[in-house]
Amino acid sequence: MTENLLQFIWQHRLYASKEPLKTAEGETLLVLHPGTLNTHAGPDFLEARIILNSTLWAGNIEVHVKSSDWILHQHQKDANYDRLILHVVYLHDATISTSQGTVFSTIELKSYVEESLFERYRQLMESNRFIPCDSRIATVSTLTVQMQLERMLAERLEEKTGRIIELLNLKKNNWHEVFYIQLARAFGLHINQDAFERVALQTPLHLFEKYKNQQPIIEALLFGQAGFLSDYFDEPYPDVLHSEYQYLKKLYALEPISVHLWKFLRLRPANFPTIRLAQFAQLIVQSTHLFSKILNAQSLSELEDLFDVEVSGFWLNHYTFRDESAQKKKHLGKSFIHTLISNAVVPSLFIYGKLQGQNHLCESAIYFLQQLPAETNQIIRKWESKMGVAKNAADTQARLQLYKKYCLPKKCLSCGIGYEILKRGDKK
Ligand code: SF4
Numbered sequence: 106m107t108e109n110l111l112q113f114i115w116q117h118r119l120y121a122s123k124e125p126l127k128t129a130e131g132e133t134l135l136v137l138h139p140g141t142l143n144t145h146a147g148p149d150f151l152e153a154r155i156i157l158n159s160t161l162w163a164g165n166i167e168v169h170v171k172s173s174d175w176i177l178h179q180h181q182k183d184a185n186y187d188r189l190i191l192h193v194v195y196l197h198d199a200t201i202s203t204s205q206g207t208v209f210s211t212i213e214l215k216s217y218v219e220e221s222l223f224e225r226y227r228q229l230m231e232s233n234r235f236i237p238c239d240s241r242i243a244t245v246s247t248l249t250v251q252m253q254l255e256r257m258l259a260e261r262l263e264e265k266t267g268r269i270i271e272l273l274n275l276k277k278n279n280w281h282e283v284f285y286i287q288l289a290r291a292f293g294l295h296i297n298q299d300a301f302e303r304v305a306l307q308t309p310l311h312l313f314e315k316y317k318n319q320q321p322i323i324e325a326l327l328f329g330q331a332g333f334l335s336d337y338f339d340e341p342y343p344d345v346l347h348s349e350y351q352y353l354k355k356l357y358a359l360e361p362i363s364v365h366l367w368k369f370l371r372l373r374p375a376n377f378p379t380i381r382l383a384q385f386a387q388l389i390v391q392s393t394h395l396f397s398k399i400l401n402a403q404s405l406s407e408l409e410d411l412f413d414v415e416v417s418g419f420w421l422n423h424y425t426f427r428d429e430s431a432q433k434k435k436h437l438g439k440s441f442i443h444t445l446i447s448n449a450v451v452p453s454l455f456i457y458g459k460l461q462g463q464n465h466l467c468e469s470a471i472y473f474l475q476q477l478p479a480e481t482n483q484i485i486r487k488w489e490s491k492m493g494v495a496k497n498a499a500d501t502q503a504r505l506q507l508y509k510k511y512c513l514p515k516k517c518l519s520c521g522i523g524y525e526i527l528k529r530g531d532k533k
Contacts, residue, residue, distance in 0.1 A: 106195050110226055111214065112149055112168050113518045115139055115193050119528060120217035129197045129211040132157045140166050147185045155191060157210055164190035172211060173199035225527055229517045235487050236512040238526055242491050245525050250492065253521040254503040261506040262470065265448075266456035282310045284396040284453050291449035292385050297378045300366040301385075304330045307360055312353075313389045320417055324386045325349035331382055332364030333426060342419045343426045374424040375435060380416065384437055387414040399450055400457065400466065405476040408450060412442040443477050447498055474499040484508050 114120060116139055126134040134157055140150025148165035155162050165188055169175060172194045180186040180201075187203045190210075197213040229237040236242065242250075268290075272283040286305040293301030308330045316322040321342075328334050329350030338344045353359065367378045374380070391414055392398070402408045415436040422432045437445075451470045458466025477498035479485065485495060488504045495501045510516070517523030 106170050106223070108168060108170055108174075109518055110223075111170060111193065111195055112142065113527070114214065114218055114222070115150070115166075115168055116142055117524065117528065119222060120214050121219060126212055126217065128157065128191075129213055132210060134191075134210070134212055137161075148189060153190065157191075162190040164188050166191045166193055168193045170194065171196045171198050172201055175199070175201040222527055226517075229523065229526070230515060236491070236508065237515055237517055238512075238522060239491070241526050242522060245522050249521050249525045253507065254500070256521070257503040257506040257510075258471070258474075258499055260510070261502050262452060262455045264506075265452040266459075269452060269456050279310075280453075280457060281394075281396045284399070284449070285310045285313075287453055288388075288395075288445065288449045289385065291445045292381050293378070294376070294444065296368050296372065297381070300331070300362060300368075300378065301381075303362045303366070304382075307362065312357060317390065317393070320386070320390045321345060322349055322353070323390050324383070324417065326353060326359075327382055327386045327389075328379075328426075329354060330359060330361050331367070331378070332361045333379065333382075335361070335364065338426055340426075374430070377424050379423075379425050380420065380435055383416040383420040384414055384435070387416055388412065388437075396453070399454065402469075405446075405473055408446055408473065409439070409442050412437055412445055443498075446473060447477055447502075471499060474502065480505075 140153030
């Protein structure tokens with residue numbers, strides 16, 4: 106028995122209630138509202154309503170495995186616990202009182218909870234299968250699973266927007282600048298996302314806007330700020346970029362990042378940060394008011410078209426500034442564009458819609474995610490035997506969130522699927 110499980114039992118009224126509940130003091134207890142679970146300091150449930158004998162009580166409720174935990178936690182000295190109307194315990198082993206000396210009623214749930222519920226909980230907590238409810242999830246209703254996945258998707262989007270909110274504060278609500286930083290981060294994928302973000306943070310968007318139609322200057326700014334233009338080069342094009350950047354650096358007091366922050370190791374040449382920077386530069390050159398266009402996009406193909414860019418001439422036969430390679434086109438591939446949409450466009454649209462009260466944009470964000478193909482990885486493949494093949498990226502994002510944030514840390518008591526398994530008797 107844990108306190109979390111007892112809170113869960115109380116919150117969802119999972120005690121057998123064939124007979125009226127009786128407190129340790131012999132009063133009949135009717136629970137009108139178990140209270141709202143308090144996740145902050147203080148009593149466990151706030152604003153509960155109960156009837157003891159025939160008197161209505163409204164106030165807070167504390168839950169402990171044993172009554173004596175009250176003393177262990179020193180609540181008898183804490184005025185925050187003075188307004189309690191009920192102590193809910195599994196085992197009543199001590200008489201307790203508030204800091205004012207008031208004694209209040211205790212309900213001991215031991216005899217009201219079915220043993221099988223504890224057994225199901227124990228099985229979940231002791232399981233070492235892919236997911237703790239591995240052997241029972243097939244018995245859970247499709248509606249419950251669907252609702253849990255919808256909750257997970259919303260939660261994942263909220264989590265992804267945390268950084269955007271920080272950037273909005275930093276950039277004084279300049280959405281265009283924040284989107285450009287978010288997009289830069291997405292260009293870096295997992296391996297170079299921090300370096301990309303730092304370049305964007307240290308290079309104001311208005312500079313790119315000022316030199317918008319001058320592609321070599323955009324590349325000089327971007328590669329210079331990324332730390333790639335500190336040396337002289339043998340080839341003319343990088344040498345021109347070097348000179349341009351030295352001039353711009355002085356003019357605008359720019360601060361480049363260290364070139365050592367970029368990782369090339371184990372990357373295919375097409376994914377080298379130099380190529381991604383060249384593609385990002387081209388996106389800046391080609392697109393005007395990109396964020397506004399994204400807000401107005403009606404379809405996935407419209408979004409894909411916005412990111413359809415090809416590198417400038419020098420990069421067609423280079424992967425780095427130093428080495429020449431065979432001529433090859435290096436436009437943004439479809440799956441990379443989908444990653445940009447998933448990691449930059451969807452969270453930005455979602456949070457913009459939410460903060461501006463434009464719900465249709467939140468719906469568009471989810472719609473775009475539903476149009477993107479499902480991701481594939483080991484976790485997603487394992488989910489297939491439990492929930493069938495994922496239909497799209499919204500599905501896979503929800504499954505990843507459920508696995509990482511709930512199944513792995515065994516937060517089954519906070520999961521709708523776990524609730525159904527624990528609640529409904531011993532069906533397997
Ligand atoms: S968190 Fe939910 S889905 Fe995951 S194992 Fe627990 S009950 Fe199952």
